[in-house]
Amino acid sequence: MRLVFALSIALTFAVPARAGVEVQEITSPGGIDAWLVEERSIPFVALELRFKGGGSLDAPGKRGATALMTHLLEEGAGDRDARAFARAAEGLAASFKFRISDDNISVSAKFLTENRDEAVALLRDALGNPRFDTDAIERVRAQVLSGIRSDLKDPDAIAGRTFDAMVFGDHPYGSNHDGTEHSVAALTRDDLAAAHRGAIARDRLFISAVGDISADELGQMLDILLGDLPENGAPMAASVTPSFSGGVHVTDFETPQSVVLFGQPGIGLDHPDFFPAYIIDTVLGGSGQESRLMREVREKRGLTYGVYTYTVDKDHADYMAGSVASANDRVAEAIAVIQDEWQKMRDRGITEQELEDAKTYLTGAYPLRFDGNGPIARIMANMQASDMQIDYIANRNDRINAVTLDEVNRVARELLDPKRLTFVVVGQPAGLSN
Structure with a gap:
């Protein structure tokens, strides 16, 4: 409870509102680039990762694979199943959020300085060694399918889907990155593993950190966290000229x-x-x-x-x-x-x-x-x-x-x-x- 309270204070009060932030460019000993704003007033770090590509990386016939894979990154990793992973993060007062868009997979991590090493080890497993357990896949698949079915009755979602299809056609932007009922239902564990290899790679990675960490400490942390990821992922989607017919x-x-x-x-x-x-x-x-x-x-x-x-x-x-x-x-x-x-x-x-x-x-x-x-x-x-x-x-x-x-x-x-x-x-x- 002490750690949870401390993290809530850090989330609320760290870094007052301002645009005059001092940004450092750093490169880790292993060659990983990042931007850093050092803020020592609260023993807390916010870390952001961006893996470019996002939902547009889906292989033909596998629409929704990258999104489903992303949703599963915190559903068990390394030696921990989904429940054990959640308990470990809670025990460290660490927060991990994984999001996907057409162009990016976003990872947001927050942790206290005193738990930094343990939190980084947990995140390292999630990024590099997700389990994709059958029960977790089926549970998250059911959630995704429920959302897709709900969107079929939502006029806002229908408008978005119709607009995208009209403007972008067969390009990945022309369809929802969550996939369809048919495509998501057909995805296998092998499809998710392939999506993971294609999306979570160092050649498309952007990193920023803000908080109680020095440039040297951040460089060492990033090599531990990301150094074993594959160097290259799947090819990026092609550019597309939007079609607006009037x-x-x-x-x-x-x-x-x-x-x-x-x-x-x-x-x-x-x-x-x-x-x-x-x-x-x-x-x-x-x-x-x-x-x-x-x-x-x-x-x-x-x-x-x-x-x-x-x-x-x-x-x-x-x-x-x-x-x-x-x-x-x-x-x-x-x-x-x-x-x-x-x-x-x-x-x-x-x-x-x-x-x-x-x-x-x-x-x-x-x-x-x-x-x-x-x-x-x-x-x-x-x-x-x-x-x-x-x-x-x-x-x-x-x-x-x-x-x-x-x-x-x-x-x-x-x-x-x-x-x-x-x-x-x-x-x-x-x-x-x-």
């Missing part, structure tokens, strides 16, 4: 409220016009209550509780997207307003006041993300996985503030494409059809 595409589903996803081609973080595009998105629909779409669709017309836009920067594709939900008899009007605002933004751009408000919103909110060891470690790992430079944290707000009105409005004319703005509607919308 117009409105309706999937009939009995519900009083239609769910809508919409999108068009976009640009990624590595594009020289990313920050002007980021401001465009913020003004259009990315700033919550202050955005144009929220004002026009919700406040003026009462068509929805919320409408949002966001930029999507995947490893193999970039696009702009958004979402809204509205009553079946009013969703056509909501879509028409969104289309109109998209056209206005392209033709007229934004005002000087909107630019200043967007800069204030984006730069003021940024330091609030740095509210503890764990969030800082996650931000740094995501930065590395996105090929961002180590000085991004320090200069990000300066780059936003340097954007001019002429730049934003030029990018609005070049980027926004009302003819390719594509809507997927799930529901029974009045006045809309394919």
Whole structure:
């Protein structure tokens, strides 16, 4: 109980909110690179690992294998079955979380300094020597299948699945990385072992650590934790050009409220016009209550509780997207307003006041993300996985503030494409059809 209490205190109070963090680049004696923020005030470390590839690594006919494998990493490893592994982590007051996305497997670990060696040994087993016991496979498979079946009745999930299939086709992005009922039911232990070999490898690994650990200590720890992993994993997925045909595409589903996803081609973080595009998105629909779409669709017309836009920067594709939900008899009007605002933004751009408000919103909110060891470690790992430079944290707000009105409005004319703005509607919308 003492250790659990100590960890809860560390999770709550470690590293006050700030963006002025000092990031070190380190290389272990064994050649493993990492980013480190040393914070000695609390005897606690947050460690983040990113293995690039994620669900897009699934072999043909094995959709869902990488996801199921990831869910099983804490279900027994080395000499410990699932229950023994959980007891060992609890006894050390250590926390391990394994997540999967289209592009990454994320590992989040938190542990106290006094238990560091034991916690690292436990995580080392989970990453390098998972058991894939039959009972654990069947238990987790049943959970995944239950989620897949539930999504078949969820209009939000149906919209996401339909949108992805339309935009990305046969590419792995075009289907859910959890797989289908058929594909998941057919997966064998050998399939999971193959997915593990393909995904958990050093050639796709990014690491960050924040807390009570020095550069030398971190290097030695990483060699112990990761030094025996395979050097190379499975080939990465190919790049894909998103297909946005424009117009409105309706999937009939009995519900009083239609769910809508919409999108068009976009640009990624590595594009020289990313920050002007980021401001465009913020003004259009990315700033919550202050955005144009929220004002026009919700406040003026009462068509929805919320409408949002966001930029999507995947490893193999970039696009702009958004979402809204509205009553079946009013969703056509909501879509028409969104289309109109998209056209206005392209033709007229934004005002000087909107630019200043967007800069204030984006730069003021940024330091609030740095509210503890764990969030800082996650931000740094995501930065590395996105090929961002180590000085991004320090200069990000300066780059936003340097954007001019002429730049934003030029990018609005070049980027926004009302003819390719594509809507997927799930529901029974009045006045809309394919």
